[in-house]
Amino acid sequence: MFDAISSEAVRLEIEMEPILGTERTQRLAELRATVRRYEDRYGELEGMIDLAKANAAMVSRQRRYEQLAQEQERIRRQMESMTSEVRRIECWLEFCLEDVIARARDNHAEGWSPTPVLGYRLWAVGRDALHGVKMPWPGRSLAATCLSNGDGGELPHSDGRCGRLGCGIYAAKTVDPLYTEFDVSTIGDVALGLVALTGKVVEHDAGYRGAEATVVALGASLERHLLLTSEPRILDAVFEDPTVIKCEREVETEGQRLLEMETFVEREARRARPWTLGISSA
């Protein structure tokens, strides 16, 4: 009775692929071949009952292992298909989010640009710093703050809570109004810069107010010297210590200095615009 079971178990085991192939697997196969040979030679052998039990234990574990492997493969395929579904839904979600934001901006006249918006600014140049209308600039980048109403809401405010003009870093669309509005001839030494506004940018007729601004090109005069640069390293240096302007050439008249500044920053703007404003000017 046991013989029948044992010989069946032995055959099964031999027919099955060794799953966890080790040196011992090879050794077992050799031993089995020897037992089979002895069975053929001598008939019934002793110890076959224990062998049958061990064999049965092995066979059941191998079957279970096969089942788990199949299950693992099934789960792997499910995860694969789930991953591609997630990728598709991500695209859909991105579209929906952008759509909601675009509609909100349209409906509430909210200006916001994914790419920098370029504009022009003036500073009064002192030996200590470049002074904006409200404050000296600590560096060539500045983040907007709102003095009138704390930090509530996204800056610059566009709901009128901080007055008609509102907070934010201002930049003009063209140079001319800056020169006339601020009466540059009375300021003394001035700097004219091209700034890139980022974050929330609110558009007005003549300019913009942005959440952050970074100067990308600058014409600056100090005691008849004129500096024209769009090099970040030099821009940083000028905002840190305006007296570096005095290392530059002298330009005789104020009118000539202003004209050169204007020509320079406008040329820099034309160079920068195809990659920035072209996308965001709508």
Ligand SMILES: [Zn+2]
């Ligand atoms: Zn404000």
